[in-house]
Each structure stands twice: as C-alpha cells, then as structure tokens.
Amino acid sequence: MPEQTDTLIGHLLEVRNGRFVAKLLNEKDGFRPTLKAADEVKVVGQVGSYVSVRQHGFRSLALINHVEADRSDGRRCRSAAGCLVALTPLGQITEDGVFHRGVRHFPTPGAEVHIVAEEEIDSIFAKHRQYQFEFGHLHSHPSTAVHLDPSALCSRHFAILGQSGSGKSWSVASLIQRMVDAMPNAHIILLDLHGEYCWRDRTRALHSAFKPEQTRYLDARALEIPYWLMTFAELVDLLVDRNDPGAAIQTAFLRETIFELKKKEAKVLDLETISLDSPIYFSLREVYETFKEANEFRTDFGKTKGPLFGQFDEFLVKLLSRLNDVRYDFLLNPVRRNRSETLPGLLRDFVGLGDPKCQVTVIDLSPVPFDVRPTVSAQIGRLAFEFNYWNPFNREFPILLVCEEAHAYIPRESNTQFEGTRKSMERIAKEGRKYGVGLGVISQRPHELSETVLSQCGTYICLRITNPDDQDYVRKLVPEGETDLVDILTSLGRGEAMILGEAIPLPTRTQIHKPDPTPNSNDADFYTAWTSGPENLDIEGIVDRWRRQGR
C-alpha cells in the first residue's frame, strides 16, 4: 500500500520530456473531487495547481495545465474522476525537501500523482522570502506569499504582458510600491504614457500611485531633453530625409558643421578631446546659418556659384519646419537647457538625486503629442544608459527603467520612424546588465514589441492573454519545458499572472497584490456618466488645448 493515500489523486500514463500525462482516479478507486492537504481543502485537477509525482523515493513537482475527459472510457464526464491531466514538470524535491529546477530522474508510467501539501510549496517559496519583496500569493495556495528575487528581476530585465484590462498598470504600481518599500535606495524611472501613475485632477492637485516623498513627477514637456544631447546618428534621423538624393552630402556637411561648433564650445569648457557625440552645447540656429550661407555662396562678385550652392534647399526647409514646430520645443528650442553647464542638473533630477532625493521618477508623457513620444522615450532611454555607462559606480547604483505601453515606441519592425528608440532600448536590453541598467517593458501587444528586447527578458509576468498570435509569441519566448504553461494565460482572472523565469523559484500562477493607492487607470464609467454626468462642456477650452497641443 502506498503511504499517504489521502493525497493520492491519480497515476502517470505517459512521460515525455517536458510533458507528463496522468489519469485521475476513477470513482470506484476512491476519487474525491476535493481533498484535504495539511488542513486545506483542495479541488482535485484544477488547472494551475501543483502536484507531486512520486516513485521509488523520488519526488518531482509538476503543474497542471490541461484537463480533459478520457474519451476511451466512453462515458459522460460528470466530474474530474478518470480525466486525463497534462502536467508540466518543474523540478525535483530532494529527500531533505530542497527544490531544484529541472527533472533529472524521470518517473515512469504508473508513478503516483499526489496533491501537494502547503508546507511543500511553502518551502520552495521560502527561498526568496529574505528579500521581503512580496508581490502576490499563490492562486492555488492563498496563504503562500510569492516573493520575487529583485536582483534577478531587474538586472535580467522583465516584461509584463497582458491584454487591455488584464491588470498591467495595477501590477506595475504594486511592483514599484513594494520595490521601494523593500529597497529604500531604489532608483526607478517610469515612463508613464497615459498619466496613470501621477496625475492632476481638475483642480490641478497632483496625485500619485506612489508616496509623495518617494516620487518626483516630471512633465515630459518641461523636462527639456535638448537636441545637443542627441547622438549624431539621431540628429541625422531627425533632420535629414534619407530618401533625398542629397542625403549623403547633407549628412557630411552636418557632421563638419556640428563638429566645428562643438570644438569651439570644448575650448570654452577646457576639454582637450571630444567626439562628435560628446554632450556639449552647440547652437542649432548657427547650424542653420552655416547651411544657409553655404547654400547661397557665390564668388566673383556673384557670378560663380559656390560648390554647395543650392544643395541644401530641402534640408533648410526641413530644419526650419522642425525648429518652428512647437511639438519639438522640448528638444529643439530648450529654454533652460541651452548651455553645456545645465547637463548635471538634468541628470540629477532624472535619476532621483535632485533635492529632495526620490526613489521613483515618473516621467509623464501624456501631455506630449503622440507622434513625438517615441523621440522623447528614446532620449530618456539613452540618458539612463549613458548615465550609468559613464558612472564608475554603476554596479552600486543600478537604475531600472520601466516602459509602459512599450509596443508604441519599441516596435518589432525595423525601418519605422521609431528606429531611434528601438535602438536605444535594444542597447539597454543587450548591454544594460553590464552597466547596471535594468529594463521593464509593459505591453498589451507582445507580438508588436521588439523581439530583441523581449527575448532578452529573464522574467515574464504574463497576465490574461487570449489573442492566439500573442500567445504563440509568448510561447516562443519562455524557457523550453514551460511553453505549455502559456495555455493557462487564457484562463487567468484580473490581476492574476503566470510568472515565468528567473526571478521566481518556479513558474507560478500568482494573484498579484492590489496596489495601494491604485493608479489612475480606470475606464470611463459609461453608465454613471450617461445617467448623471455633466450637462454641458467647455468646448472653447477643449479647442484651446488642442490648438496649443497641451492637455
């Protein structure tokens, strides 16, 4: 007689690498729809719950990801009795109760399948408890808290994926709130696309999903990331039309002009060597004048045209239209940051070391028109990277950059207008780890998000995803052996996630703790609005905001 028959629920039928199939007990063999394990009542055969597979003293842990009737039985299915369950093996538990990922001793058909006791699961999750970074609780064992390993989460990058309304913004708020509580010296930069994490109400009072003393709110319009911080390649993206036949000569002349201007500034700053990309001030107006002069240059009292005469007509039109476009003011017409000396101040605010010091910098992109958001995001990403790249203490001062709605500016396709952001973020994904820059990407459309960025993530927090394209894409990303778990994503409730990857001891179906306070991500309540909403609106005000391009 096997011991502990009270937890037995079935036997293994099939064993494959990465997948087991078990048959649950039939009613005549003693099937019971619920069982008690360590004083807790468990529903037998529930998707997302753990089972332990036992044979010859070896124990492996597996997760149920699929249950179906055994059609060969030829009877109607009235309960889970006799059903077939597909299991994803997760790891092995040694005799002294220590859990290791991966199965080395494969069981054979006939092995016993047991419901897992609370303390077995608890011992696995105890491993990360030391970090005090509790993110949720187990769906199958509500009293077991799920703790994440913050270093693995941030240094190897993470993704929070899920369809609209699945709970991404709440998860981000909860994650950052708990990070800051557990690690008071955290440095987090959050790109907030919709003003969900810091927002002003109609009386202009500022609200935040994080404690005011921990948060710096930066309106992206006021942030002023000046053009002279951009790399030469980014400036070319912005100012030169690559399809123009004169693009090569425009680029060459731009290089020469900027370098000359920067060399002049370098002398003032007492810098001996600089490169074309050194972040020092030059005047874009002067660039314009230099191009204009070359474009109109004649010799012999106006009789002979200069070598560049008329070459820059298109360039000048484009540059002027950019300079006059108010949407690009934060970049091209900085009011405050038009001297090289302003750079340290910008960086200080940006990484939270301004006065007072703050753990979280929320950069609100919602007031910025939506077609310049990629340019702003690219600059923010690059600034974070450059900061720690040049910081000799980057390992002691790691930074986390969290990007909401990342698919909107880190796209999968190349050759879009977002090339610049994509490159900045891909660089962080690929090299950030070496310089202490972590990336968190949040998206409702994983298959539209850069593959390079997603595939570099070490942890995936997957909320409900029902779209088959997105599911397939996620399936390709997750570690081999865990791909079956993606099937569970369809059945997740709000705020419920399948967490896969390095920050968690084993793939886990987790109910994420509610954030407190909650972010401002609520949908419009049509019913209330349409039954008791305002009778009239200030249309002039709406038109004015639209005209001024500021919300």
Ligand SMILES: Nc1ncnc2c1ncn2[C@@H]1O[C@H](COP(=O)(O)OP(=O)(O)O)[C@@H](O)[C@H]1O
């Ligand atoms: N952890 C959670 N616990 C309980 N309810 C949640 C949780 N996360 C989200 N929700 C519910 O789902 C709604 C949508 O969440 P939200 O984070 O705005 O979704 P998303 O950003 O994915 O569109 C919230 O308003 C809330 O009612």
Ligand SMILES: [Mg+2]
């Ligand atoms: Mg959201």
